[in-house]
Amino acid sequence: MTAKTSTPPATVQDAGHVGGEAVVDVGPVAHGGHCVARHEGRVIFVRHALPGEKVRVRLTDAEDKAKFWRADTVDVLEASPDRVEHFWRPADSLRSWQHSHPPVGGAEFGHIHLPRQRRLKAEVLAEQLRRLAGLELSTEVEAAGADADGGEAAHDGGAGLGWRTRASFSVTPGGKLGMHAHRSGHIVPVRDMPLATDAINALRLWDLDLQGVDRVEVAAPANGSRPLVLLAPAPETKPKRLAAIAAQLPGDVSVASFDPATGDVTQLKGRTWVQETAVGHEYRVTGAGFWQIHRDAPGTLVGAVTEFLQGGGFLHPGAVVADLYAGAGLFTAVLADAVGETGSVLSVEGSPGTSRDARKNLHGAPQVEIVQGRVERILRQKPRNFDALILDPPRAGAGKAVVNQLVAAGPRAIAYVSCDPASFARDVGYFRQSGWQLSGLRAFDIYPHTHHLETVALLTPAP
Template identity: 40%
Template sequence: MSRSRRPAPSRGRRARPKASKGESYVGRRFEIEVGPVAHGGHFVARVPIGEDSRVVFVRHALPGEQVVVEITEGTAGDRFWRGDAVSVLSVAPERVVPPCPYAGPGLCGGCDFQHVSLPAQRDLKATVLREQLVRLGGLSAEDPLVADLVVEAVPGDVDGLRWRTRQRYATAPGGGRGMRRYRSHDVIPVDDCLIATDGAREPGAGTVVETVEIGDATHSFEVAADGFWQVHPGAPATLVSAVLSVLAPAPGQTVLDLYAGVGLFSAFLADAVGPTGRVVAVEGDQTASALSVGNVPAAEVTAGDVATVLGGLEEGPFDLVVLDPPREGARRAVVEAVVARSPQKVAYVACDPAALARDVAIFAEHGYRLRTLRAFDLFPMTHHVEAVALLEGSGA
């Protein structure tokens, strides 16, 4: 798991400068009805423009609400606009008062769903994951894996708050700490980020030690202080348990752990396959890979681009594969290098629904089918969701 592979929910994205495409609509307000949730923490609506209309991706809204939307990005020549629901005229039953005073139009860009009840947040995330699997993954909406999908709560937060164990702040005007507005360089002062744990660390130099306990097994991992580690306290154990459950590794089996980070999955997989088995761990981040050597002495560790390393890896099958790619997914070169090793089972850990769906479609081209799928709410109050999928070949 390389260090830049997950989004930082506490910081707003910076807008990319783009060429003007005609008259600006920024600041204009329209009364609209809000449509379905879309991937990315916003909702789809249409604004009438003369005899035409324009798609607007609206934040701080909910499906079915009548709102006044203020356009935050958009010109006459753009295919779609972005906007904020600055006034709610009819309120959805799932709407709540945001617990954080910095959440809302024009404020901190880190949290997408502070205005949504926790159960409804998880329903929205499940909706997005289902839609991506159907639209990009080629699955049927009636498939039970899709239709019955739920996003599971994970122990370790407090009603969706106080879960972020690492937190990076920007410097506010006049000093002090702050957060960026959504898609902006602007920083607003923030006294207390409610999704951060008390004592959340800011990334820095050196290393820290993280400990994970699953059943009777406990492993400690040295992690770069500025490197990647799951920020929700319940995430590492939840994800490892899910992966072990679907793969059911047995003594003597061979395992390929791709995007292995500091060895979280490798350590527990090495326990399961024992001294007669084999775990090969590949990670692109040099620092994380070097740390995994000490964290998992039983694994064969290789640092380098995953697709490149797989291309040079000796021929021969692996029984099991773990894929935990960055946000853009594994992509075709890696997927095809994996299926070339003829694994019985592939556990895919995904942090982006669209990337997962695209890769599921590529696996399907090679006879691997999605057999199980679980989703976890590792980033409450944001649109992000984690999933663990099991793919099996036709011979499994």
């Protein structure tokens, strides 16, 4: 892509103040969706740029005493050959700042050729493992749902679009659907969501009058079952107003109100849950309960986990295993199949609502014990001689205390599923300090056009 220079390359305009501008040479990619640049000795984390580019940036965080500043790219003076035109106007930093407002978050890599996105993510993973775990290791970032030859999933066509089965929106003061800019209270109206599936876009939520609502969550399962729209009401909003919004949606769409603080869900129309399908099982997921958002993620991740555990002889009929941070039971169901009725599966989830879903989803598997509570507490209460554990913690990772407890439990292997390379690398470092080793690693592009990636690792005691 040829850079379009709209202004002469001046050096500094009010640099040091939010809204000020500077011209910088862009350095390496860093964790968090930005690249590193420097200006007069100050580190600036720049979004919407590529390593090797020269760009003009607008400062978005620039306190005098801060260790670093943050900035958005507003003009490209020397473009990378991997720069492409952004596929989505509200997320395009160059276009947005031309209209004097920041871009929405959620597609911060949309200006980068998709193969280069994956190489950048691989660089971030390698850097985090080197810095936090003391490992010199690199791995390819694979497409989610890739075919046997490594090609893109059939629905994707190589564009990295149409994969989100779940989406979260804000609402403008005028009652229109919108999304927040990165690290900002500014809400940008949107009239499409190219990363979302056709089923989500077909709801045309941007045509609704959403006055009285602060947030909208929507789930449209990839199996084509009934979508669910969740409305988080603003303070003092009356039930009658929520009912009026629900009436604007088609009859085959479920609508519920929810409290983001407690997770409580109240039916407005239809049901308060969605029916997901993955790896030969049906899963009920209530409200905003956790489920992988990429349509191909469940099968991709389950495949990687079972390949590691079964290939190493850790998962077999009669095995004793556990699924920690189990959610609605995606991995639990597959573990139950693998160990059979002669084995046992301990499934642990902290969220009460999601744990109730797991009970419903696994009620026909007598070898499964569903327990709701904190992982560290449950492991103390129910010590077992585990053959293998699956560890799928939230973005913050497991942490040192849980890692030490897992090591003390003495399993033969742990399959660690992570959505954050920094917390994953930190935890791998804790395992290594306890005498364990990273015996296998795969990385997947579960979130195209964002900086996020998913890793699946096999951890075993060192010989």
